[in-house]
Amino acid sequence: MTDEKKHSELLCFITDKRNILPFDSLVKICVDFYNEDEIFGARDLLDPLLSSRLPRRKSSDKLRATVEDIVKALQNPLVDLPTFYAVSMARLPPVDAKHCDMSAILMELQGLRREVRDFQKLQEEVSMLRQQLADMVKLRDEVDSLKQLSSCMVQPSVSSAADAAGSYRDATDTDATATDTSSFSSVARVLRSTGMKKTATKCVVGKATNNVRRSIDIFVSRLHPATDTDDIVSCVTDILPNMSVDDIGCTRLKSRYELLYSSFHVCVTVDAVNMKNTIEKLMSEESWPEGLLVRRYFKPKDGTRK
Numbered sequence: 001m002t003d004e005k006k007h008s009e010l011l012c013f014i015t016d017k018r019n020i021l022p023f024d025s026l027v028k029i030c031v032d033f034y035n036e037d038e039i040f041g042a043r044d045l046l047d048p049l050l051s052s053r054l055p056r057r058k059s060s061d062k063l064r065a066t067v068e069d070i071v072k073a074l075q076n077p078l079v080d081l082p083t084f085y086a087v088s089m090a091r092l093p094p095v096d097a098k099h100c101d102m103s104a105i106l107m108e109l110q111g112l113r114r115e116v117r118d119f120q121k122l123q124e125e126v127s128m129l130r131q132q133l134a135d136m137v138k139l140r141d142e143v144d145s146l147k148q149l150s151s152c153m154v155q156p157s158v159s160s161a162a163d164a165a166g167s168y169r170d171a172t173d174t175d176a177t178a179t180d181t182s183s184f185s186s187v188a189r190v191l192r193s194t195g196m197k198k199t200a201t202k203c204v205v206g207k208a209t210n211n212v213r214r215s216i217d218i219f220v221s222r223l224h225p226a227t228d229t230d231d232i233v234s235c236v237t238d239i240l241p242n243m244s245v246d247d248i249g250c251t252r253l254k255s256r257y258e259l260l261y262s263s264f265h266v267c268v269t270v271d272a273v274n275m276k277n278t279i280e281k282l283m284s285e286e287s288w289p290e291g292l293l294v295r296r297y298f299k300p301k302d303g304t305r306k
Contacts, residue, residue, distance in 0.1 A: 009091035010034050010042040011084040014074050017095065023071060030067045033093035039066055046073060049081060149257060212272040218282055219297035221255075221263040228252075232264050239287045240278065243268065265297055 010030060017026055030039070043066055047053045050073055057065040073079060086092055220232060229250040236248050249267035270278045281287055288294050 007087055008042045008045050008084050009086040009088060010038055011046065011070070011074070012086040013092050014071055015081075015084050018071065018075055021095070026071055027064060027067050029093050029095065030071075031064050034091075036063060038091075039063055039070075042070055046070060050079060145257075146260075149260070213269055214272050214275045216268045216270065216275065216279055216282065217297035217299065218266040218268070219263070219293075219295050220266055220288075221261065221293040222291055223262045223264070225259060225262050227262050227264075229264065232266060235288070236266060236268065236282075239281055240268070243270070 014026060014030065021029070034042075043054050054066070054069045054073065057069075059065065074081065223232075229252060232250045233245060233248050236250075237243060237245060247269040249269075251265045251267075253263040253265055255261055255263050268278065268282065283294065283296070285294075
C-alpha cells in the first residue's frame with residue numbers, strides 16, 4: 001500500500017469495514033447511505049489506481065452494481081491502494097455494535113483506564129497539597145500568635161504608666177517626704193467648691209524611728225514552663241543576700257500560653273528605710289537572667305490580677 005492519501009468517505013468506510021461486515025451488508029449500507037454523486041465519484045477516484053477501469057453500469061440497479069464493483073476492487077489483495085480518509089465524519093454511516101472493530105474499542109478502553117488511573121493519582125496529589133496547605137495555615141496562625149505575644153511582652157502596656165507612677169510614689173515615700181494624701185475625688189470636690197482656686201497644703205517631714213515594713217510586688221515572666229516557686233525564691237535570695245526566705249512570697253500566675261512560658265508574682269517584705277535600695281536591685285536588668293521580663297506588680301482594688 002502506498003503512502004498517498006485520497007479523500008473519499010465511501011472508500012474510507014469500505015476500506016475500514018471490508019474485513020468486518022459481510023459483503024451484502026456492506027453493499028446495502030453504502031447504497032442506502034450515499035447518494036449517486038458520491039458513489040460515482042468514488043468509482044472515478046478508484047479508476048486510476050486499478051489496472052483496468054471499472055465498468056459503467058446503465059441498468060436500473062446501477063448504484064448497487066457500482067458499489068459491488070468498488071467493494072470487489074478494494075477486497076482484491078493484489079491491488080496496491082493508497083490510504084483513504086474522510087473529511088466529514090457525518091458522511092460515515094453508523095453501523096451496529098456487532099460490526100465494530102473490537103480491537104480499536106479495546107485500545108480505546110485501555111486508554112480510558114490509563115486516564116482514570118492518572119486522574120486518581122492526581123486526586124491523591126491534590127489531597128496531599130490541600131493537607132500541606134492546611135498545615136501551613138495552621139503554622140502561620142501559630143507564628144502570628146507568637147509574634148503577638150512577643151509584641152505584648154516587649155511593647156509597654158497600659159499598666160506601664162501605672163507602674164511608673166507607682167515607682168515614683170515608692171521613691172517619694174523612701175525620701176520620707178509626705179505630700180498631700182488627699183484622693184483625686186476629694187481634690188476634685190474641693191476644686192469644684194472653691195471655683196478651681198488653689199488651696200494651700202501643709203507639708204510635714206517625718207521623724208519617727210520605728211521600724212515600718214513595706215511590701216514590694218514584682219511581676220516576673222518569660223520563664224521556662226517547668227519553673228516552680230522555689231526557683232524564683234532562690235533567685236531573689238541571690239539578688240538580696242541579706243533577705244530572709246520568710247520575707248519572700250512567690251505565687252505562680254496563669255499564663256496565656258502555659259506550654260511556652262510561665263509567670264510569677266513575687267512579694268518581698270522589707271523595712272521602709274531599705275525599700276528604695278531593694279527596688280533598685282530588683283528592677284536592675286543585671287540582677288535577673290537574660291531574657292526574663294521583670295516589672296512592678298500592682299494588684300487592683302477588687303483583688304483580681306491584671
